[in-house]
Amino acid sequence: MAKPVLPHPQHPSSSSNDQFNMASHNNSPYLSISPVPSSGSRPMGTLCNALNRCARKAEALVDDFWNHLRVSPSITDAAVARIAQGTKLLAEGGHDRLFRQTFQILPGEKLLHSYVCYLSTSSGPVIGTLYISNKRIAFCSDYPLCYYDAPGYQHWMYYKVVIELDKLATVDPSANRLNPSEKYIHMITRDGYEFWFMGFISYDKALKSINEALQHSCRTLSLF
Numbered sequence: 001m002a003k004p005v006l007p008h009p010q011h012p013s014s015s016s017n018d019q020f021n022m023a024s025h026n027n028s029p030y031l032s033i034s035p036v037p038s039s040g041s042r043p044m045g046t047l048c049n050a051l052n053r054c055a056r057k058a059e060a061l062v063d064d065f066w067n068h069l070r071v072s073p074s075i076t077d078a079a080v081a082r083i084a085q086g087t088k089l090l091a092e093g094g095h096d097r098l099f100r101q102t103f104q105i106l107p108g109e110k111l112l113h114s115y116v117c118y119l120s121t122s123s124g125p126v127i128g129t130l131y132i133s134n135k136r137i138a139f140c141s142d143y144p145l146c147y148y149d150a151p152g153y154q155h156w157m158y159y160k161v162v163i164e165l166d167k168l169a170t171v172d173p174s175a176n177r178l179n180p181s182e183k184y185i186h187m188i189t190r191d192g193y194e195f196w197f198m199g200f201i202s203y204d205k206a207l208k209s210i211n212e213a214l215q216h217s218c219r220t221l222s223l224f
Contacts, residue, residue, distance in 0.1 A: 009195045028193050033157040036144045099131050102140050109135045115206040118199040132209050137163045165217040
């Protein structure tokens, strides 16, 4: 099976709400996919079964959570994704273990924080979790996304972004001019790739955590 070309991250104002499209043009070295192991049941069916087994921890005020949910084209899908992520955390033993299982850990790497959010892409916002470590910024979709590599051939995969801190050029806060409650974190890599993360439940904390990780990384590099 040929590796599909991923939908590319882009500014929220130009993202569509179309069906997730794996045929979009993008060759970013920071994007990857992770196939879902065959388990004999459909991923979304598994998520629905989890509805009766998981309780989600509240992370902020009701208004913040509502802003998070409404970023998604489907509020129901967003709510299911949050419950699915909570179920996964319970099964895997917390954010740290889930991070280690989702991404290949670098020597000396330690997870600092994680935040629920969306990544704005050419196929619309992708709901997931943003991980901040002492070496990288990493994002993984909360549930598998479906694509077709040929008519009738359906596949499920997780959408990932991994950026090493020393490859980040800028991290800037921004907001929708018409609706200031819609806040984004705009990241630009040293080689010119851009990413927009949005729909945070804890926006200010996430921005502060990213900047602190970058500052620590710069201090560490200056020692060598």
